[in-house]
Amino acid sequence: KSKWTVVEEKLLRREFTFPDFVTALAFVNKVGAIAEEEGHHPDLHLSYGKVVVELWTHAIQGLSENDFIVAAKIDALGF
Amino acid sequence: KSKWTVVEEKLLRREFTFPDFVTALAFVNKVGAIAEEEGHHPDLHLSYGKVVVELWTHAIQGLSENDFIVAAKIDALGF
Numbered sequence: 001k002s003k004w005t006v007v008e009e010k011l012l013r014r015e016f017t018f019p020d021f022v023t024a025l026a027f028v029n030k031v032g033a034i035a036e037e038e039g040h041h042p043d044l045h046l047s048y049g050k051v052v053v054e055l056w057t058h059a060i061q062g063l064s065e066n067d068f069i070v071a072a073k074i075d076a077l078g079f
Numbered sequence: 080k081s082k083w084t085v086v087e088e089k090l091l092r093r094e095f096t097f098p099d100f101v102t103a104l105a106f107v108n109k110v111g112a113i114a115e116e117e118g119h120h121p122d123l124h125l126s127y128g129k130v131v132v133e134l135w136t137h138a139i140q141g142l143s144e145n146d147f148i149v150a151a152k153i154d155a156l157g158f
Binding site: 021022025028029032035036041043044045046047048 | 100101104107108111114115120122123124125126127
């Protein structure tokens, strides 16, 4: 089962937990590098020990292939 | 007038805008360094060209001096 949740059929969301702020921030930077590579940028909600990633495609107000590509690359980080 | 908004008398929130994702992410890292220095960590909502910073103190479910110190240090970054 995918660790991503489809929210209202137009948004992919996944929550990641970390032992502290610094490791959560390091993850945000890794996701940022993927976003730049792909030219497709998630929303990232960073708090102490937690990052929530949300992916969708503004232009279509829903999900596109880009969202699933970025989600797969984030998953491949192994968290 | 302060650029920070007090939300429901228990949360400081400020929105910062940037030309792109990379500069927004660089700002998140600067705020992260302040948070680590102070041992007090805001929530950071990073999206393309925008960062929303929220400060409050979990232990008292409201605002403490730490929140205003971190807010002032973030302001001193000059954004």
